[in-house]
Amino acid sequence: MHIVDGALSNPVVIAGAVAAAGGIAMGLRHLTLERIPAAGMLSASFFVASLIHVPIGPSSVHLIMNGLAGLVLGWAAFPALFVGLLLQAVFFGFGGLTVLGINAVNIAFPAVLAGLIFGRLASRGTPLAGAIWGGIGGGFAIALTTAMVAASLALSGDEFLPAAQLVFVAHIPIMVIEGVLSGFAILLVRKVKPDLFYAANGATA
């Protein structure tokens, strides 16, 4: 879900850049020296996860897993996901340069929000309950991302509105799959290494 250069109107691009700068600054404040290795490692993990293709019917989709990133990293997910987008743009030509800000906001803001709302629920209680909340968080984040991408287009011009609506509907199965996968990922983490949440996200400890 990378918007490319030239598609959005200037106010949307500028607002996105300002919001991204704010989000990154906020995320960096939560990153102490001790937590940089963990955050960097998870940032790399989510980059690799985005290379995984999951079959869906005759086609396949690649994962985004921003909800999971938010659940595990909290505010630090913002700079972590931004770094991933920067690397994708520079080395693979995905997305664009002037739209880095708005792309980062569209991916990372839902992640952080999912972390703030569902992070505590996913890391407490029985592993199964945590997994279910984690799954809901994962689906929620990708749904919000899709809605925000659609909104950035719709705000840039009425001509994008029909396509934006169509794409949102077409992404509903992806929201379900991302939710299910996030849930299972949380289930495994809760069983294998329950303290991962505290190691990665000092704030919830």
Place this chain on the structure above:
Amino acid sequence: MTHVLGQNADHLTRTRFGRLAGAVGALDPRVRILGAVAFGMTVVSLNGLLALGLALAVALGLLGLSHLPLRATLLRMAMVDGFIIVMLVFLPFTMPGDVMFTLWGYPASWQGLWRAVQIALTANAVVLVLMTLVGTLEPVTLGHALHKLRVPETLVHLLMFTIRYIEVLREEYLRLRAAMKVRGFRPGTNWHTYRSIGYLVGMMLVRAIERSERILGAMKCRGFSGRIYLLQEFALTRADAVFASLGLGALAALIWVDLLWR
């Protein structure tokens, strides 16, 4: 995304960038980053198809000066998200204007086609210059140059960590994936697949965190204090001055063309 990288792209980030950069490689990394940013901001503000076409020509010229593999790079440039393709295809039908043709009762407008071509030219020109000027930098050099350009130290650390470990974690992913394959796992649209891949992602997170604990220990042992030590001092040379003035001249010319023929 894997289909773009291809089966034989063994390394995502560890390439022989120095050799790939060609004539561009002699330039100061900071100049290359700022040049790409200036180009992006200028091209996004252009409107006319002539100016945008020229911008893409400039980008292709830069690609020629670098030694990036031509075919693979152009393929990557042209690869865009399915989302954007849907949007561009829909544009002629969703934008009101002079009717070009009618498909199943829906009129397609010239203005819409115009807008779609405009977006496609902008996006490709910017991404191509970004990949040519910045994408050919050694990843570590990119981090150091960003640090010199006053990007916050913590963000640079995060970037360098990510760059360093993407390849390591990707190998780990491929190992886990091979282990699944050996046990007869074949992905399909079913609950078993989603559960297995969910566990796979979870396992990758667990291993990543455990690795980060070992790394933190090793860093503490060596007295890591959060400072970035530069491996090489950057210095502006004559080549940088020439490139900067040529580049600024080209950008000014693009804006001039755009104002004259829109």
